[in-house]
Amino acid sequence: MRILYAAAVLMALWGCESKSTKPATTVATPAADTTHAAPALGSYEGSIAGKYPFRLAITNRLNKSEVVGIYYYLKQQKPIRLWGILAPDGEIWLREIDPERPDTVAAGWGPGGKSRYPFAYFRLRHLPQGGLAGTWQAAKSDKLLPVQLTPYQASSPVQKAHASERTYFEEFTAPEFTVADMAVTEKLYWLFDIEDLSEQTLEDLQEEHRSHKNGGFQGYGGITSEVTYNDRGLLSVSLRDEYTAANVNSRFWTKVVDLHTGEELSESEIDPAKRQAFLAACEVQLQQQISEYISNSGEELDSTDIAGLRSQHIGTGNALGDMQIAKNDVSFNHSVEYDMMSNFIRKMYAEQFRVSFTFAEMARYLKPNSPLRRLL
Numbered sequence: 001m002r003i004l005y006a007a008a009v010l011m012a013l014w015g016c017e018s019k020s021t022k023p024a025t026t027v028a029t030p031a032a033d034t035t036h037a038a039p040a041l042g043s044y045e046g047s048i049a050g051k052y053p054f055r056l057a058i059t060n061r062l063n064k065s066e067v068v069g070i071y072y073y074l075k076q077q078k079p080i081r082l083w084g085i086l087a088p089d090g091e092i093w094l095r096e097i098d099p100e101r102p103d104t105v106a107a108g109w110g111p112g113g114k115s116r117y118p119f120a121y122f123r124l125r126h127l128p129q130g131g132l133a134g135t136w137q138a139a140k141s142d143k144l145l146p147v148q149l150t151p152y153q154a155s156s157p158v159q160k161a162h163a164s165e166r167t168y169f170e171e172f173t174a175p176e177f178t179v180a181d182m183a184v185t186e187k188l189y190w191l192f193d194i195e196d197l198s199e200q201t202l203e204d205l206q207e208e209h210r211s212h213k214n215g216g217f218q219g220y221g222g223i224t225s226e227v228t229y230n231d232r233g234l235l236s237v238s239l240r241d242e243y244t245a246a247n248v249n250s251r252f253w254t255k256v257v258d259l260h261t262g263e264e265l266s267e268s269e270i271d272p273a274k275r276q277a278f279l280a281a282c283e284v285q286l287q288q289q290i291s292e293y294i295s296n297s298g299e300e301l302d303s304t305d306i307a308g309l310r311s312q313h314i315g316t317g318n319a320l321g322d323m324q325i326a327k328n329d330v331s332f333n334h335s336v337e338y339d340m341m342s343n344f345i346r347k348m349y350a351e352q353f354r355v356s357f358t359f360a361e362m363a364r365y366l367k368p369n370s371p372l373r374r375l376l
Contacts, residue, residue, distance in 0.1 A: 040067055040092050040126075043182040046149035048136045055152060056122075057182035058082070058092070069094065070186045077162040077178045079189045084122075092132070095121035096139075099202060100168050116142055124149070154180040158259040160230050161188065168194055168202070169209040175225040175237060179259055187262030188235075191255060197223055198241060218244045229325035232374040233259045236325035247343055252333070252351050254324040258371040267320050267332065269370040278365040282314040285355040286334055293352065305345055308338030314355070324354070330372065331356035 043057040056071035069082040084094035096119050117139065124134035130151055135144040161177040168174070174194035178185045195201055200208070200220055208219045221242035229236040235257045242250050256265045270278050290309050294301065301309070314320065314334060321333030331354040336346075357365075359375040366372055 040086060043152045044132055044149035045152035046131075046147060048147050049145040050148075055180075055182055056082075056094075056149060057186065058084070058094070059183065059186050061086075067092070067094075070182065070189060072178050072185070077164060078166070079176060079178055079185060081189070082122075090125060091134070092124040092126075093121060094124065095119050116140060122147060152182070158184060158233055161235050161259055163227050163230065165225075166194075169206050171209045171212065172198070172205050172220075172222045173225075174198075174223055175227070177235065181259075181262075184259060184262035188257065191257060191262070191264065192237070194223070197239060221248075228254075229327065234265075234325060234371065234374060235259055238324060249343075250347070250350065254322040254333075256323050256325055260371065265371060266323055269367060269372050270365050271367045274365045276316075279315055281357075281365075282320065282332065282334075282355045286312065286314050286353060289353050289355075300348070301345075304340050308341055309336065311338055312336055312353075320355075325372075325375070326356075329356040329358050330362045330375070 058069040081097040132149040
């Protein structure tokens with residue numbers, strides 16, 4: 001992951017100097033010893049005021065007094081990041097983090113501070129019988145709503161993810177996914193983090209949006225995504241983005257995720273003992289596709305392009321591109337590269353050469369314990 005989890009959280013809170021704001025001021029967390037504070041890590045489910053059911057996980061302890069996590073309301077299924085403090089008296093303070101609108105931690109936030117803040121937050125305490133109880137307070141509100149949470153664990157392996165989309169700065173979108181397993185939900189959050197997908201910081205995206213709003217057409221054009229498979233504990237998402245300079249340049253790639261673990265899957269699911277046979281089968285398909293492409297191209301390709309296509313091979317020294325799962329098959333992209341290939345021809349070739357296997361065909365080459373065997 002391009003941005004380490006802890007670093008991302010702390011940057012959102014304390015921040016380096018942004019292009020459009022003054023440097024964030026650092027506010028110390030409580031200095032009292034919290035060594036004996038009750039353990040907080042875990043997944044919970046409950047409701048706010050008995051009306052708004054949600055799931056919450058405190059997933060990582062950054063140090064003696066700081067924790068991070070994630071939660072979502074069952075109705076909206078939109079993941080929300082959390083950062084918090086383990087207070088000396090055992091209370092757990094958790095505040096929402098909005099990556100699109102980073103702010104400094106308000107002075108005095110936490111035990112002994114004021115009560116109203118520009119972000120929503122929880123104040124929770126462990127119950128003797130297990131679980132958590134406390135209050136939730138909306139942003140810029142003085143009203144406290146009661147919260148009751150019990151320990152939670154998904155009752156069965158995840159089969160599908162709930163898919164949605166988030167828009168940043170009224171322009172750039174990124175897919176979002178939630179599942180019943182909160183640890184996997186958090187991994188999905190970071191796998192599809194817009195900064196990671198776009199290879200742009202949020203500050204960069206905000207500047208791009210300002211430029212576009214003022215009539216500029218160059219720069220980053222955003223991400224489009226398509227869920228090509230979402231079943232049997234497997235998620236496949238195809239992604240595309242554009243960047244406009246002298247030409248419009250596009251990237252195509254796919255993320256395949258095991259929803260039981262939150263880990264990405266790739267060509268490494270092939271059994272090493274069967275890898276050569278798999279690559280040979282890929283090579284046969286590729287050569288068939290190239291022959292058909294050349295036959296159907298008419299006068300679009302010159303002799304350099306035809307020779308370049310015929311030089312393409314899949315083998316030990318030519319790694320396959322990204323893997324994609326669709327309704328009935330698993331495919332792998334072959335990215336065409338050769339000398340003197342024009343940018344126009346490169347765009348024509350994009351995603352044109354994918355070698356594919358039915359689920360049954362793919363099973364012949366997989367490791368015995370591969371999650372992809374669930375496709376059968």
